Amino acid sequence: MLNIGKEKVSLCSGLTRRSFLQAGVAGMAGLWLPDLLKLEAQGSVDPSRARIKNCITIFLVGSPGHIDTWDMKPEAPTEVRGRFRPIRTNVNGIQICEHFPLMARKMDKVSLIRSLHHRTGATHENGQRWMMTAHDFNADSIKPHSGSVISRVFGQKSELPANVILPGQIGNTGAGNLHGQSAGHLGSAHEPFFLGSDPAAPNFRVGDLEVPAGMSASRLDARRELLGQLDQLQRRTESRSTQAHDSSYNRAFRLLTSQRAKDAFNLNLEPARLRDRYGRNTFGQSCLMARRLIEGGVRYVTVNHFDTVFGQTCWDMHADGGGLNNTYLDYERHLCPQFDWAFTALLDDLEQRGMLQETVVAVLSEFGRTPRLNGRGGRDHYPNAWTNFVAGGNFRGGQVIGSTDRIGSRPHDNPIEPPQVLASIYRGMGINLDTTTMPGPGERPVRLVEAEPIPQLF
Amino acid sequence: MEQRFEGTPQATIRLEGRRLIRSEVSNDWGLLLRWEIKRNGQVVATVNARPDMRYEHPDTAPGEYTVVLQMWRYVNYAKNAQGEFTQSRFVNVSNVVTYRI
Numbered sequence: 001m002l003n004i005g006k007e008k009v010s011l012c013s014g015l016t017r018r019s020f021l022q023a024g025v026a027g028m029a030g031l032w033l034p035d036l037l038k039l040e041a042q043g044s045v046d047p048s049r050a051r052i053k054n055c056i057t058i059f060l061v062g063s064p065g066h067i068d069t070w071d072m073k074p075e076a077p078t079e080v081r082g083r084f085r086p087i088r089t090n091v092n093g094i095q096i097c098e099h100f101p102l103m104a105r106k107m108d109k110v111s112l113i114r115s116l117h118h119r120t121g122a123t124h125e126n127g128q129r130w131m132m133t134a135h136d137f138n139a140d141s142i143k144p145h146s147g148s149v150i151s152r153v154f155g156q157k158s159e160l161p162a163n164v165i166l167p168g169q170i171g172n173t174g175a176g177n178l179h180g181q182s183a184g185h186l187g188s189a190h191e192p193f194f195l196g197s198d199p200a201a202p203n204f205r206v207g208d209l210e211v212p213a214g215m216s217a218s219r220l221d222a223r224r225e226l227l228g229q230l231d232q233l234q235r236r237t238e239s240r241s242t243q244a245h246d247s248s249y250n251r252a253f254r255l256l257t258s259q260r261a262k263d264a265f266n267l268n269l270e271p272a273r274l275r276d277r278y279g280r281n282t283f284g285q286s287c288l289m290a291r292r293l294i295e296g297g298v299r300y301v302t303v304n305h306f307d308t309v310f311g312q313t314c315w316d317m318h319a320d321g322g323g324l325n326n327t328y329l330d331y332e333r334h335l336c337p338q339f340d341w342a343f344t345a346l347l348d349d350l351e352q353r354g355m356l357q358e359t360v361v362a363v364l365s366e367f368g369r370t371p372r373l374n375g376r377g378g379r380d381h382y383p384n385a386w387t388n389f390v391a392g393g394n395f396r397g398g399q400v401i402g403s404t405d406r407i408g409s410r411p412h413d414n415p416i417e418p419p420q421v422l423a424s425i426y427r428g429m430g431i432n433l434d435t436t437t438m439p440g441p442g443e444r445p446v447r448l449v450e451a452e453p454i455p456q457l458f
Numbered sequence: 459m460e461q462r463f464e465g466t467p468q469a470t471i472r473l474e475g476r477r478l479i480r481s482e483v484s485n486d487w488g489l490l491l492r493w494e495i496k497r498n499g500q501v502v503a504t505v506n507a508r509p510d511m512r513y514e515h516p517d518t519a520p521g522e523y524t525v526v527l528q529m530w531r532y533v534n535y536a537k538n539a540q541g542e543f544t545q546s547r548f549v550n551v552s553n554v555v556t557y558r559i
Contacts, residue, residue, distance in 0.1 A: 101506065277486070327537070333489060338461075
């Protein structure tokens with residue numbers, strides 16, 4: 001049985017495949033190319049003018065305190081400025097936290113956006129929805145993940161899906177399951193492919209790309225041929241949408257038998273020294289895999305740095321002494337060094353392969369953290385001001401966009417709304433935001449994003 | 459999923475006069491890497507070793523200095539009432555070198 005979207009499809013072998021095929025990579029067939037051609041024809045998308053061809057989003061689940069990382073306030077009172085000190089970067093006038101010494105040497109490639117803010121509630125999920133879909137929404141009108149939008153507009157470049165999320169989907173972050181990491185009304189054909197396993201594990205493999213033991217490639221081919229004959233019969237009597245699903249069988253088989261797809265996920269093909277350079281941990285190896293997938297033809301990769309905020313180290317620095325007990329020590333010893341090591345490895349690696357200009361790396365989070373330390377020395381949720389950043393993708397680097405007031409409590413100038421970040425990426429990929437629409441609820445056409453790009457990035 | 463850390467980090471360090479030189483770290487967990495400097499058996503400094511492969515400790519007080527490269531080993535984020543980690547800790551990832559002033 002093969003799951004395509006919500007449908008179960010019988011295969012002769014009883015072959016079962018989970019998320020990859022469930023998510024509808026297979027169901028994508030027959031849908032994407034007409035979208036791109038149509039959008040090109042009406043002037044809504046112009047790939048020839050695209051400054052960005054690929055996107056890697058690093059999502060810092062839990063959200064770093066902006067004042068402790070990329071918007072430091074060394075002149076602020078003690079209860080605001082925190083424990084860490086700023087250091088200079090390779091761009092005059094830009095300082096960041098001392099625990100990002102390697103990133104400080106690459107600031108010429110980075111645009112810090114220091115005036116992000118949103119006005120919806122201070123839950124992780126609100127921020128996740130804003131930053132990953134450019135919308136706030138509820139369960140009645142789920143908006144698509146940005147990678148799903150790119151999948152819909154541009155389709156696949158290779159056997160690999162257009163939109164991949166590593167290493168797994170976001171789980172419990174406190175207020176429901178609307179994280180903005182689904183295809184929403186774009187449908188199962190554009191659901192992200194969730195890796196669902198840990199690339200840092202010694203026995204790591206992508207189960208969904210494995211042909212079951214005992215089934216040879218030739219046997220699989222024979223079954224594809226038989227299935228093809230059955231499809232021919234069915235096509236004469238069934239609807240167009242069914243035909244799209246039919247042709248998806250071929251795509252599913254191509255995935256299962258594609259050496260290129262398998263290789264893209266195989267980190268053992270990388271030199272040990274490069275794997276070390278990214279960090280032998282889940283996050284670092286996910287960043288390395290992101291580069292491999294982009295190289296292999298994936299258009300949009302999201303790396304979730306952590307999948308929950310409870311009971312483990314992550315950026316959610318409440319210091320509550322219980323289940324939300326991340327503190328400055330976690331930042332100093334684990335979080336900042338781990339990010340600094342992997343992020344700079346990714347930039348170096350992309351640059352050395354000539355891929356950085358066409359690949360934007362966007363580092364996003366849900367919100368900032370309270371300007372004043374709480375009674376336990378932590379910081380709580382704060383959507384009124386925070387910093388995210390982008391690098392590569394022909395965006396201008398070496399700059400700070402916007403600023404906050406002297407204690408980091410509000411945007412001081414050039415306030416930036418969350419949708420402007422994705423609007424910038426979409427525009428950079430050659431999408432005309434004024435004329436491009438997607439099917440919304442009930443197939444009603446809706447704009448991708450209701451915001452203007454950030455002009456300073458271009 | 460909890461972050462997984464693969465392998466055991468290993469590096470070598472050596473001295474050129476008082477200047478410390480380290481190798482790259484194999485099986486690098488990517489967490490805080492630091493020089494731990496002791497004088498006469500007491501820790502007198504810990505210094506981030508990520509930015510550079512070389513480091514010269516400025517302290518010139520007389521005594522025997524021993525230096526080792528350490529990395530943070532994350533087991534879990536459990537902490538005691540004072541906020542100190544109870545299971546995660548720094549571990550040595552290199553040989554130890556000694557010099558005398």
